[in-house]
Amino acid sequence: MSGDYAGLIKDLLEKTQSRILLVVADGLGGLPMKPGGPTELEAARTPHLDALAPSSSLGLLEPVGPGVTPGSGPAHLALFGYDPVRYNIGRGVLEGLGIDFPLTGRDLAARFNFATMDGRGDLVDRRAGRPSTEENRRLVRKLRDAVQAPPGFELFFETVKEHRGLLVLRGDGLSGAVHDTDPQELGVPALPARALEPAAEKTAEIVNGVVARAVEALRGEKRGNTILLRGFSKHEPLPTMADRYGVDAFAVAQYPMYRGLARLVGMTVAPHTASAAEDLDALGREFGARTFFYLHFKKTDSRGEDGDFAAKVKAVEELDGIIPPLLALKPDVLAVTADHSTPCRLAMHSWHPVPLLIHSPYCRSSAGTRFTERDCAAGALGLRPSTSLMPILLAHARKLLKFGA
């Protein structure tokens, strides 16, 4: 969606109390395991989605563009209506979102690995023997105790998992245009942080100072005597969904990265939930008071990543099971779609468009009768970029005025 189009939509907004419920079944789109076979959606028993399909509009959404396999960050931003190429969230920032770290607009974030170097400073293990998360916490405490930020800056070391951590530098004038220090090979020293543009030279200098003090702090560790930094990125606050779409948006997601992505676009995020029942409770408590709801459903992606067809089919059936309580909330518009496809056939994210179902009183029926990739391909909504979804949902919720006379 071009910048001008976003401006047009904003000009046409009309605030109403109608409620949109967007269910994102992560990695829902699939593939046949054998040519001509059924996809996960086709193989699953989905009586509730099947009951909705004939009176809903079906279609396909393409997350980033033809042929592009997206990560969860760009795929979600596109669903929320943000051009994922323009709003390219850096890896450091995503790592921060993934551990619920409260990033501010003055923060530079980077991922780090604990790594091991020999006496000459050459790397011998880029993952420090894959320490336990507990061991990671011990090393992070050492860094926190010994490494100081330069005057005017704040410094945060955070454990992520095993050998992985998050470094956040907070202060004015920082830049994300800094090259990784991870050389991605063994037998060579870590690279110095190098500015990719003149405005990043001060940042690179600070980072190099931080790394030098980290190495001092970790001296004597047999495994994990240095850190390798990757994915430097500045946290740039995005325009909010309230600003762009006039909605009061609420997010329910069991995994921190999705809560972080929702927070990034200004949604209010439900406290941590750990089951479908808790998700539904969280939605139910807010449903009278807000106008946009994002519910994240993770299992379809996890089972796809495992490449376990039967398990992903079961996850689809679990998704189907929450449709009746979601309908009982009486949303004005219910949309069920995915951020990206995660076909078991590939056991990873893929570039295939994702199925979309929109249920409202203003839907055209599609030729198909089930919520499957095949029926969605012949559906009333056609094949569209994921960034088209938000204006279509707003229209079905009667939140957009007419353009021109």
Next chain:
Amino acid sequence: MSGDYAGLIKDLLEKTQSRILLVVADGLGGLPMKPGGPTELEAARTPHLDALAPSSSLGLLEPVGPGVTPGSGPAHLALFGYDPVRYNIGRGVLEGLGIDFPLTGRDLAARFNFATMDGRGDLVDRRAGRPSTEENRRLVRKLRDAVQAPPGFELFFETVKEHRGLLVLRGDGLSGAVHDTDPQELGVPALPARALEPAAEKTAEIVNGVVARAVEALRGEKRGNTILLRGFSKHEPLPTMADRYGVDAFAVAQYPMYRGLARLVGMTVAPHTASAAEDLDALGREFGARTFFYLHFKKTDSRGEDGDFAAKVKAVEELDGIIPPLLALKPDVLAVTADHSTPCRLAMHSWHPVPLLIHSPYCRSSAGTRFTERDCAAGALGLRPSTSLMPILLAHARKLLKFGA
């Protein structure tokens, strides 16, 4: 369609005598009245369109973009191949088109209402008691007699209908960036015309002078002692269809706004017609001599706006009835589509894509067998922006050369 693409199409044009007939059934796209029910097109008996469908290419066109409900102006411009966001025709200009006022490139147009204010100048009726059109004409004569344009400018007051009128100011250096004088509420005075940018200050000053003299002229009227102005817009002549597509275009439309829109893109417009038979006569007289024909069919929109499903179904059946005489003209390409949808379910324009049928010797068949929204969604032409239509019609008429070797 980007500017570059329009340039490419222009480069590829080949003038031929082949004839394109574009039938725009206003507001044709519909919705089921009840979830899963038939749309107006599905409910109608359309033997002639049904006979064409299997050997025609079907598809869907989206007038402005996802979720956007267009007015007739932008929706028609898009069908004619003009980006409706870039060529945003102002309300004043549209009002002028709607009464066949011959606008020039030096004209600033605005809509006005006769309104009533009390002794202190506060508005008590924004529509002056909804006078008859005859009474409007009497008040307009008073304005014409008493209000003079400043030197170097010309001024036109025109009756539109009831309380509505058109003001046109003609001269050099006028700007449409002037705020409405209609405050949209009662108990307050009319607003002064205010420039929205420095270049509009002179225009605002002239308008304020015109309004002051209009108030003097209307003094003593019990109802309609002032005018409220809205939708200031400069008439910017558009590139013509002859220039962009090499066609000699002819328009037949019973309603003035559509004749005006056709004139805006340089079509020759048939004299006023008042029935399908007169429309067909007008087309028939020109059919040997020109290469592009636009026929506007209004009833489908009017009955949709009424929310009268049975009446819109009947209008669709009337549309079907003119297919045989249109085919008898032997166009090389016949296209039947809509400017926008006007579902009876909503009783207003909507954002839903519109059905498209293209009949020519070079058509791929679609999966469907009828000209309905559902079959069009699965059709050979896919879902496209309305601005894509013109190049596709030119191609089917063999008016475009190969690009590259």
